[in-house]
Amino acid sequence: MTRLxxxxxxxxxxxxxxxxxxxxxxxxxxxxxxxxxxxxxxxxLAAARSLRWAKAAxxxxxxxxxxxxxxxxxxxxxxDPATAANLxxxxxxxxxxxxxxxxxxxxxxxxxxxLLAQGLRATLxxxxxxxxxxxxxxxxxxxxxxxxxxxxxxxxxxxLAVR
Numbered sequence: 001m002t003r004l005x006x007x008x009x010x011x012x013x014x015x016x017x018x019x020x021x022x023x024x025x026x027x028x029x030x031x032x033x034x035x036x037x038x039x040x041x042x043x044x045l046a047a048a049r050s051l052r053w054a055k056a057a058x059x060x061x062x063x064x065x066x067x068x069x070x071x072x073x074x075x076x077x078x079x080d081p082a083t084a085a086n087l088x089x090x091x092x093x094x095x096x097x098x099x100x101x102x103x104x105x106x107x108x109x110x111x112x113x114x115l116l117a118q119g120l121r122a123t124l125x126x127x128x129x130x131x132x133x134x135x136x137x138x139x140x141x142x143x144x145x146x147x148x149x150x151x152x153x154x155x156x157x158x159x160l161a162v163r
Contacts, residue, residue, distance in 0.1 A: 050110035077121035127156030
């Protein structure tokens, strides 16, 4: 716990506090239902830049600030699920070329940054499961899971949604 508090992701408090449950409906659709837009050199470059940013942004000492900053940035962005799914499909089609190991958090952060650069808002979701314990992160619109699969996301209970 001390390490999580030191990162700023959790905070100490005196006495009991109520915590509102995160309400997130995980879409049944994922990118398998979206037509592949094919490889795009400009998207590959954007993905490489965003993945580099995400690697630094997800460090334990920075993740709390990263999540807070994304939340603020999303306030001015618009929802456009179709365009978000199209950009996510383009990201996925060129992701293989970038020599950064795929991880749920790094890919969700990188794609979220790309969408925000286009003025688009998606929901960054952190989820957990028990028995055995595991954590997962994904990006979704109202209609589609944008990173990973809907089946995988559906195996986790959302505990934090950054809208």
